[in-house]
Amino acid sequence: MDCPITSLIVLITSFAPLIAIILTSLIKALGIPPIPQNWTLQNFYDVLVINRTSSRAIRNSLILALSSATIISLPGAMIAYIVVKTRLRIRGIINFISSIPYALPGTVVGVAMILAWLKPIPLIGVSIYNTLWIILVAYIARYLAFGVRTTSASLQQIHESMEEAARISGATWFQTFRYILLPLIAPGLFAGWFLVFMPTLRELTISILLWSAKNETIGVMVFNLQESGNNVASAALAVIMMLVLLLANIITRRLTRGRVGF
Numbered sequence: 001m002d003c004p005i006t007s008l009i010v011l012i013t014s015f016a017p018l019i020a021i022i023l024t025s026l027i028k029a030l031g032i033p034p035i036p037q038n039w040t041l042q043n044f045y046d047v048l049v050i051n052r053t054s055s056r057a058i059r060n061s062l063i064l065a066l067s068s069a070t071i072i073s074l075p076g077a078m079i080a081y082i083v084v085k086t087r088l089r090i091r092g093i094i095n096f097i098s099s100i101p102y103a104l105p106g107t108v109v110g111v112a113m114i115l116a117w118l119k120p121i122p123l124i125g126v127s128i129y130n131t132l133w134i135i136l137v138a139y140i141a142r143y144l145a146f147g148v149r150t151t152s153a154s155l156q157q158i159h160e161s162m163e164e165a166a167r168i169s170g171a172t173w174f175q176t177f178r179y180i181l182l183p184l185i186a187p188g189l190f191a192g193w194f195l196v197f198m199p200t201l202r203e204l205t206i207s208i209l210l211w212s213a214k215n216e217t218i219g220v221m222v223f224n225l226q227e228s229g230n231n232v233a234s235a236a237l238a239v240i241m242m243l244v245l246l247l248a249n250i251i252t253r254r255l256t257r258g259r260v261g262f
Helices: 002-026 042-050 052-085 091-103 106-117 132-156 160-168 173-202 218-227 231-256
Strands: none
Touching (some): 052 218, 052 231, 173 218
16 A cells, blocks of 8 residues: 555646646647647757747856856864864864854845855955856855765764874875875765755856856746746756756766765
8 A cells, every 4th residue: 555655646746737747838828738740849959049038047057056066175174183183172163163154045045145146355456246256255154064974974984093194104284185094985075076066057046146148047947938928948848957956966876886866
């Protein structure tokens, strides 16, 4: 009895919405029966080629997702090392501060970014407001906790005797981190990178508050197309986003031999 009930729950909650989006992206107009005679790939051609705004949104989201995931990896590893491997009194405070942005609602983070970067940066005189950079900074702040948590789990599995043996052998802290710790925590780093890449590629809550002309993201464009009544184009863009995430997952599982991914 458990298996049919579980399958029904998965079908209703997961597969049915996905099938609905896929069928909507293939039909010529919303409201007509989703039968093969009414299918077309024109919607995908429109959002990828004809609609330059949506194609630019795809490019922007890929840049933001790749950049934020890569940038978070290093500071996330450093914060995790401080929290797990040191005895600094402020390590708990550092861990707490790195987790605050993710604990807060995305709208709060977006408003905080507007208030923080509305005026030009002191001494430099450069403003990142209404640019792609403010979205990148928001993503890094929002998802830094992912990089810290995944790396912390890996560091907790490494015994302190590994570092002690390296120091006795004359290795510096940087050499110990580079040649001993880094190879051992590499799976955790890559897991953190992937966990940041997925939500930032589809992120909407922060982006909807911070986007500006020519700085749209995929999530913003899906929302805008839906609001403007172009449901089929919105569904096509959503399917493209799902395919990118699926491809990223396949590549990740191949590189990590199935240890990371879903």
